[in-house]
Amino acid sequence: MSHTATHEDHSAEVRKEVTKITIILSVLTIIELILGFYMMGIEAAGTRLLIKGTIVILMLAKAFYIVAYFMHLKHEVRNLIMTVCVPLCIFFWFITAFLIDGNSFRNLRNTYDPHYKEQSSIKVEAKEAKHEEKEAKEEKKGGLKLDATRTTD
C-alpha cells in the first residue's frame, strides 16, 4: 500500500483539525470561566439561572467537540454514531425524572415538616458551624464505639 503521499496530506489535515478543536475547547472554557466570575456578583435568581443554563449549553458543546473530534466519532460510520448516541437519549428522562422528584421531595418537606424548613432558614456563624460539625462527628464516633461494644456482647 503506497499511500505515503496521501498519508502526509491526511496527517497535516488532522493536525489542523486538532489545533482548531483545541482552540475551540479553550475558548469555550474561557467563556465558561468568564460567566462563572460574572455570576459571582449577581444576586437575582433569574439571571443566575440564565447564566447557569448558558454554562450547561457550553458544557454540552465542549462534550460534543471532544466526542466528535478527539474521540473521532464524527469520522466513523454513521451506524456507529447512531448506536452510540441513540441509547444515550435515556439520559433525558433519567435527568428529568430524578430532578423533578428531588424538587418535589423538597417541596413536600417544606410543606409538611415545619421543623426542617425552620432549620434551613436559620443563619449560623461560620465558626459555630465548624464546631457543630466536629461535635456531630464525635457523637457519631461515640455511637460507633457503642455499637462495637454492643456487637461483642
Add this chain to the structure above:
Amino acid sequence: MSTTTTATTTKLWGGGKSPFDVEYGKLMMWYFLMSDALTFGAFLISYGTIRFSTNGWPDPNKVFKSYPFASEGVNAPLVFVSIMTFILIISSVTMVLAVQAGKEMKKKAVATNLILTIIGGIAFLSCQAWEWNHLHSEGAWWGMNPFLNADGSASSTNFTNYFFTITGFHGFHVLSGVVINIIMLIMTLTDQFEKRGHYLMIEKAGLYWHFVDLVWVFVFTCFYLI
C-alpha cells in the same frame, strides 16, 4: 479488498464483516464507555437530585478559592480549577496526536506524545491531591462539611460527600488512564505494536483517556461553576 467498493447499507449489515468497519475491541471500548457514562451520569444525577431536594447549598466560589503556595486568606475562586481543566485538555490533545502518530506508524512520535499525556495525567492527579489535602485541612471530608450554605444557613454534609465521591471516582479513572498509558508506552517502546503491524491499542487507550477528559467537563461544570 476490492470487494468493498460498493458498500451499500445492505452489504454493511450483510454479515461476514463489521457493519461499522471497526474491530471488535474498539466497539467494546465504545460500549464500555457508554456504560461508564451511565455510572458517572448516575453519580451526577444523584448529586443533582439531592441538591434539588435541599433548601440551601454552599457557594462553590467560597469553597474552592485557594491554590498551592497561596497565602492563607487568599480569595481566588476558579483559578486553580481552570488550571486543572487546561491540563486535562492539553493532555487530551497530546493523546490525539499519539493516536494519529500510531495510525501513521511513527513509533517515536507515539512515544513522545504518550509521555506528554502521562505527564499531564500525573499533573492533574497532583493538583487533585493538593486540592483534597487543602480541603481536608479546612475540615472537609466524607461526612464533614465546614462550609455554610450560600444564604448563611447550616449545610448538610452532602456537598462534601458528593464532591469527594465524584471527584474521587473521576480521579480513580484518571489514575487508571495513566496506568493504561504507561502500559501503552512500554508496549510501544518494546516494539510490540510494530510487530503487530498496527497501533490500534493506542486508539482504544485514547478513547478511554478522552472519556476521562469528557467526564471532567461535566464534573467541572457541576461542582465548580453552577
Add this chain to the structure above:
Amino acid sequence: MSNEAVLHAHSGAHDGHEDHSHEHHHQSFISKYVFSQDHKMIAKQFLITGMVWAVLGGFMSVLFRLQLGYPDANFPWLETILGKWAKGGHISPEAYYALVTTHGTVLVFFVLTAGLSGTFANFLIPLQIGARDMASPFMNMLSYWFFFAASIVMLSSIFVETGPFSGGWTAYPPLSALGDASPGSKSGMDLWIVSMALFVVSSLLGGLNYIATILNMRTKGMSMTRLPLTIWALFFTAVLGVLSFPVLFSGFILLIFDRNFGTSFYLSDIFINGVGALPNEGGSAILYQHLFWFLGHPEVYIILLPAMGMVSEILSVNSRKPIFGYMAMIGSLFAIAILAFLVWAHHMFVTGLNPFLGSVFVLLTLLIAVPSAIKVFNWLTTLWKGNIRFTPGMLFAIGFVSLFISGGLTGIWLGNSALDIHLHDTYFVIAHFHIVMGVASMFGMFAGIYHWFPKMYGRFMNNTLAYIHFWVTFAGAYMIFWPMHYEGLAGMPRRYYDYSIWESFKQFQDLNQFISLVAMIVFAVQFLFLFNFFYSIFKGRKVTTMNPWEANTLEWTAPIHPGHGNWPGEIPEVYRWAYDYGKDGVDFIPQTTPVGADESVEH
C-alpha cells in the same frame, strides 16, 4: 484498506481451521473444563452454577413457606440444619427475613440473569450467528469467573455469624445502610454488596462481549434480519444490562460510603432504638430507590427477554411454521427494551414519589402492554394450525406463553398508581412478578435446556421424566401463585413473618398451607429434572443425526460434538432467514441452503 486487514486478523482469531483439530489434543483438564475459553464450556459452567443456585434459592423458599404454611408447628430437623436460626425447630424472624432476601437476590440475579442469559447467550450466540467463538473468549471466561467469585461471596454471607442480609432483595436504606438497623445489616450486607459488585462486573464483561459478537461477527449472509429471534432477544438483553447495571453500581458505591464512611446520601432524620438519633442529615432514601429501580426494571426484562427469544424459536421449530410477524417480533423487543428504561418509578408509587410524575410513569408503564400483546398474539398465531410436535421443550415454551399472559394481565392492574395504593406490597405483587417474570422465565430456561440439550451434550434427555416435570411444575405454578392474587386483593401484605396473629388474615391459614404444600411438591419435582439432566449427560440416548429437531438455524449444521471453533471446515454461509418452515411444501429449509431458482419470495 489496512483496516479491513486488521479486522480480519482480529475477528478471525480462530480462523485457522487446520490448527483447530490439533488444538484439542493439547488441552489439559484445566484449560478444557475449568479455565476454558470455549463459549460452549462457559455456557455449561454458567448453567450448572445457576442450577446449584436454583436449588439453594428454591430450598430457601421451601423453608420460609414452611413458616408461612405452618406457623405454629415445630420441625426439629430445621434446628439441625439452621442451628440457632431455628431454635426448637421454629424459624426465627431474623432467619425468615434473611431467607426471603437471599431467595430473591439469588433467584433474580444468579439464576435468572447469569444462569439464563449467561448460559444461552454464551451457548447460542456464536453457534447461531456462525462464529467460531465470542469476540473476546478471554473476557468471556473472566465473565464467568467474576460470577463465580460473586457466588462464593454470596454463599459465604449465609454463614456469617450475624446472618446474611435480611432487608429484602432491593436492599433499601436505611436497613441496608446502617449496620445497627438489623442483624443482617452488619457484615452480611457488606458481603452482599461485594458480591453484587462482582456480579455487575461479570455481567458487564459478558454483555459487552455479546453485543460486539452479534454486531461484528455474523457469518457471511447473516444480515440482522436473518438472525433467529433468540439472538435478537439476547442482543437487547445485553444492551439493557450494559446500560442499566452501571447505575446500580453507582447506587452501591454511594451505599458503601453511607455504610462505612459517615456520609448521608440516603440517610436523614433517623432514630435507631438502642442507639439514638443519628447525625446524618440531608439525604434521601427515595434516591436509592430511584437508582435501584433504574436498574431493577430493565433487570426484569434482562430476565424475560432471553426466555422470549428462545420460546419464539422453539415454538416456530416445533409448530413447523415460520414465526408469525418476524419484524413485529423484533420491533416489539426493541420497544420493550426502550420502555424498560422509562418506567422504573412504577415500583415507587407509594414512596412519596411526586404524584404528577407518577402519572407519567403510569402512562409509560401501560405502553408496555402494546409490545407485550404483539408478542403474545404472534406466538399464538405461530401455533395456529401448526403441525405441533409436543416435545418437552415445546411444552415448556407453550407454558411460558400461558404464564406470560396470566402474569402480564395483572401487570396492567399494578401499573396504575391509584390501584397500586391498595395493591402495593401485597401478595398480589408477589403473584404478579413470580408468574410473569420468575416462573415464566424459568419455563423459558427449561424450554431452552430441553431443546438445546442435544446440542450441548450430544444426547437426549428422557421424555417421560420431562413430561412429568412439565405437568407438575405447570400445574403447581398456578396452584401456588393463583391463590396469592386473592390474598393480595384482601390486603395481605408481603414479607410478614406470621399471618396467623392478624385477625384479617387468619382466614387464609388453610390457603397458605395449601400453597406451601404445593411449593414443596414442585420443589421436589425439580429434582426429577436435575436427575434427568445429569443422568442424560452420561447415559442419555445418543443423538445420531446432526439436526434432530429438523431446525433451520446454524447450530444444527455443526457436528454433534462441536470442538472449539464450532465448525471443522469453513464457517457456513447463510442464504435465508431462520424460519423457512413449510415453505413451498418443503418441511424445512436450513439457513445454509441457497435460494433455489423457482422458490417463492423470501418472507
